[in-house]
Amino acid sequence: MTEKITVAGVRVDTRHWIGGERVASTETFTDVSPIDGSAIGEIARGGPAEAGRAVAAAKAAFPAWAATSRAERARILHGIADGVETRIEELAIVETTDNGALLRSHRRGVMPRVAHNFRFFADWLLKLEHEDFETRGHTNHVSWDPAGPSVLITPWNAPLMLATWKVAPALAAGNTVILKPAEWSPLTASLLADIAAEAGLPAGVLNIVQGYGSEIGDALTSHPDVRRISFTGSVPTAKRIAASAAANLTPLSLELGGKSPLLVFADADLDLAVDLAVEQYDNAGQVCLAATRFLVEESIAEELTRRFVDKAIRLRQGDPRDEATDIGPNIHPRQLEKIDGFVQRAIEAGARAVVGGHRKDGQFYAPTLLADVAQDSEIVQEEVFGPVLTLQTFATEEEAVRLANDTRFGLAATVATGDPERAERVTARLVAGTVWVNCFFVRDLQAPFGGSRHSGVGREGGTWSFDFYCDVKNTVTAPNGWKNHG
Incomplete structure (x- = not known):
């Protein structure tokens, strides 16, 4: 397969990004532009082998990333945002070619929002806390512990913005990520891998695998080493993911359709x-x-x-x-x-x-x-x-x-x-x-976001995102318990 293609003058790698390196597959699928129906290129088509390799890479990278200080994680996320901002024009034209959304919207709103996603969660991480409180003289201390490898499955209607809406808080929380973008619009996710690597994100912390849900998605959502799954898409697909995750009791966040x-x-x-x-x-x-x-x-x-x-x-x-x-x-x-x-x-x-x-x-x-x-x-x-x-x-x-x-x-x-x-x-x-x-589509990342009934499970945004991507812990300490210290 061709390892790189040129899209509107921008070079895009068509391979997966696993463990800090590009990985090819023996099979490919054709990415087609909705603008004129032309073939953009052949994209690496992953399956269970690539899924297993990506989860293994995320699992191996997790301990060091989880132990990385909040300040250092935030610094790297801001570095990713910087990289996005320097490449807004490239990201905008590639995504417009790939999914047909308006170029002016990508330039002025969508891609700047991608950078904001990383900055917001980097900053929120640094102020994430719960005030200690007492119970009969005992001190309660709430903390957010990184959960582990997280599978993020994202849609095609706003590919990079909706992907980073999940990637940013997952990384900020100290989790490692396996991102599976929609097969109808995979290209800007590949560019994100380049930007993250340039910002100094350690190998294996962010992995990106491409392909069809029935071939690679099931292998990801049923993997016993996956600790969180976040999905945006249709109700039927969400039901399959939930059934797949049930065997391991993997926590799910599902943002599904609407009929508002x-x-x-x-x-x-x-x-x-x-x-x-x-x-x-x-x-x-x-x-x-x-x-x-x-x-x-x-x-x-x-x-x-x-x-x-x-x-x-x-x-x-x-x-x-x-x-x-x-x-x-x-x-x-x-x-x-x-x-x-x-x-x-x-x-x-x-x-x-x-x-x-x-x-x-x-x-x-x-x-x-x-x-x-x-x-x-x-x-x-x-x-x-x-x-x-x-x-x-x-x-x-x-x-x-x-x-x-x-x-x-x-x-x-x-x-x-x-x-x-x-x-x-x-x-x-x-x-x-x-x-x-008397308004529409006013969205603030510190607000809870999610749906009721068949529109989803859970809420993300602000502290709600960290509540999902972390294991929230309460440590209770007895008074006067240090008599033998020193």
């Missing part, structure tokens, strides 16, 4: 509500947090729909490398087929396409809004993960909350209202890990 609502009340700022609604087409609808179900109070539904359509039809779809483009392609022909299947089945069942409802040339799907949908229909209940939204109306606050909570998911929710008392009442009753009021 956007509740718009008649007292809302309609211009703001329309902006929030159209924003759900970001990244071609490939955002787990997207509020894909519009729940609109009956009295304003017609006006809101008119304003929404006027704005939605002006969105520009095209080459994500063009600064003027608003929506790029969907990631893969298989994903496009899945999106269209959802839409066509909904239309056959009686839904009406207010806008869109069809494929376009290449791997593009027209921004779509479907009305006349039943609450128990597939299109309302299941995650599409594309630029497809549904519209339903409600008459009362009670009905709005009931519709919002009536799916198996609970990742996020957005509320548009001009009444702070209503906002307080409604948000208290919504089943969701994150609720936004």
Whole structure:
């Protein structure tokens, strides 16, 4: 296999990164750009052998990394952030080529956020503490002990940002890592290996293996030497991972899909509500947090729909490398087929396409809004993960909350209202890990993040991340226990 390929002028190694060195596989898979369907290159396709080698490398490196001082770990993480910042343009163009997301977003938001992920957890590590407390004169001291090798399995919709969202806290906690990026967008993970090595991260502390989940993922999640598993992706895959991890009782963090609502009340700022609604087409609808179900109070539904359509039809779809483009392609022909299947089945069942409802040339799907949908229909209940939204109306606050909570998911929710008392009442009753009021996608790494119901297990962010990646210990010391000392 070719060991390195050139992507938009950037050299990318196509091999795994295990134990501080590049490792080839006898098999490969083809990485394809969603922009034009062209083959980018052949990528090392790992299996059980590579999985075992990566876990062994992580296990061997763990004792020294766990014993490394907090200050030194933080220094290296800041060094990785420095490396990311010097290569933002390269990372941005490679990821846009690989997954089709907007280049302007990668340059201005996504890749700077990658660097921030490392800086935030490096800094949080240095202030991580719990105040000692007493129990009948005994002193309780809480500490966070590194857990061990951690398997991180990450998605394709924001590959590097979501990978480092896990990698950074795991490394800060003192764990060693085996990262398995999505096979549809593996390239920036390979560049991360180079950046981490240049920053002085010891060999074996970060390992990156590529391939299909059914071939290498199962070998990783069932390995008895793995101490933590964190996964972002679909519910069916999460169930397989959980079953695989069960034999070893390996702790899991699962951030899964969503079918989030956007509740718009008649007292809302309609211009703001329309902006929030159209924003759900970001990244071609490939955002787990997207509020894909519009729940609109009956009295304003017609006006809101008119304003929404006027704005939605002006969105520009095209080459994500063009600064003027608003929506790029969907990631893969298989994903496009899945999106269209959802839409066509909904239309056959009686839904009406207010806008869109069809494929376009290449791997593009027209921004779509479907009305006349039943609450128990597939299109309302299941995650599409594309630029497809549904519209339903409600008459009362009670009905709005009931519709919002009536799916198996609970990742996020957005509320548009001009009444702070209503906002307080409604948000208290919504089943969701994150609720936004008159805003969307405002994320702070010190806040807990995760989903309820089938949207996930656990919370990450701030101290919650360290609680997951560490074994949290309480040491209780008796008073006057040092009589024989010295």
